[in-house]
Amino acid sequence: AQSVAQPEDQVNVAEGNPLTVKCTYSVSGNPYLFWYVQYPNRGLQFLLKYITGDNLVKGSYGFEAEFNKSQTSFHLKKPSALVSDSALYFCAVRELNTGNQFYFGTGTSLTVIP
Amino acid sequence: KAGVTQTPRYLIKTRGQQVTLSCSPISGHRSVSWYQQTPGQGLQFLFEYFSETQRNKGNFPGRFSGRQFSNSRSEMNVSTLELGDSALYLCASSTTGTGNVRAKNTEAFFGQGTRLTVV
Numbered sequence: 001a002q003s004v005a006q007p008e009d010q011v012n013v014a015e016g017n018p019l020t021v022k023c024t025y026s027v028s029g030n031p032y033l034f035w036y037v038q039y040p041n042r043g044l045q046f047l048l049k050y051i052t053g054d055n056l057v058k059g060s061y062g063f064e065a066e067f068n069k070s071q072t073s074f075h076l077k078k079p080s081a082l083v084s085d086s087a088l089y090f091c092a093v094r095e096l097n098t099g100n101q102f103y104f105g106t107g108t109s110l111t112v113i114p
Numbered sequence: 115k116a117g118v119t120q121t122p123r124y125l126i127k128t129r130g131q132q133v134t135l136s137c138s139p140i141s142g143h144r145s146v147s148w149y150q151q152t153p154g155q156g157l158q159f160l161f162e163y164f165s166e167t168q169r170n171k172g173n174f175p176g177r178f179s180g181r182q183f184s185n186s187r188s189e190m191n192v193s194t195l196e197l198g199d200s201a202l203y204l205c206a207s208s209t210t211g212t213g214n215v216r217a218k219n220t221e222a223f224f225g226q227g228t229r230l231t232v233v
Binding site: 032034043045046049094101102104107 | 118120147156157162169170202206220221223224225226227229
């Protein structure tokens with residue numbers, strides 16, 4: 001079965017500092033991994049994805065994520081956090097070959113402190 | 115290209131009533147999924163429709179049902195509403211990408227959601 005874990009409910013970081021939001025996954029085959037961001041009372045917005053190829057994936061708003069197969073991780077990173085990055089972040093894995101379903105993590109609330 | 119459209123954006127219903135939510139996917143997307151989001155339970159998968167057929171179903175009671183039309187628009191219905199059904203209901207559309215490891219459009223696109231309040 002596919003699953004995603006986001007071990008931190010809350011991450012606080014000072015503006016200008018690098019940020020990391022953690023995600024680990026469990027899949028039976030090749031993982032298709034995604035990061036989404038959600039602002040209050042809004043839907044989820046796609047940030048980036050890993051399908052195949054380079055382990056470092058670059059996405060929207062300066063975010064990037066590193067796929068690590070040996071550690072089954074897909075952590076979201078940004079070199080310099082902005083106050084406007086404060087939001088809820090979701091990691092997801094998609095099961096393409098069998099069910100097409102997305103599996104989402106529980107979300108991590110990121111607060112960037114001015 | 116228009117995004118995913120959910121209507122209505124806000125809804126207030128009374129316990130015991132029923133409600134129907136609508137989702138229009140991005141043109142060309144044939145997969146529509148529904149999620150319930152609450153502060154306590156996070157994002158929970160309800161069901162997914164593809165070509166008018168329910169392909170996946172989450173762990174929700176039978177009061178929650180859905181359907182998809184030939185134009186890929188989807189509706190979700192909740193009967194006999196309970197206070198605990200108060201939530202943000204999100205719809206997402208995507209292409210299938212099934213078995214295609216080089217698929218360019220494997221991500222899901224979400225609507226703004228419908229905020230349902232049951233009183």
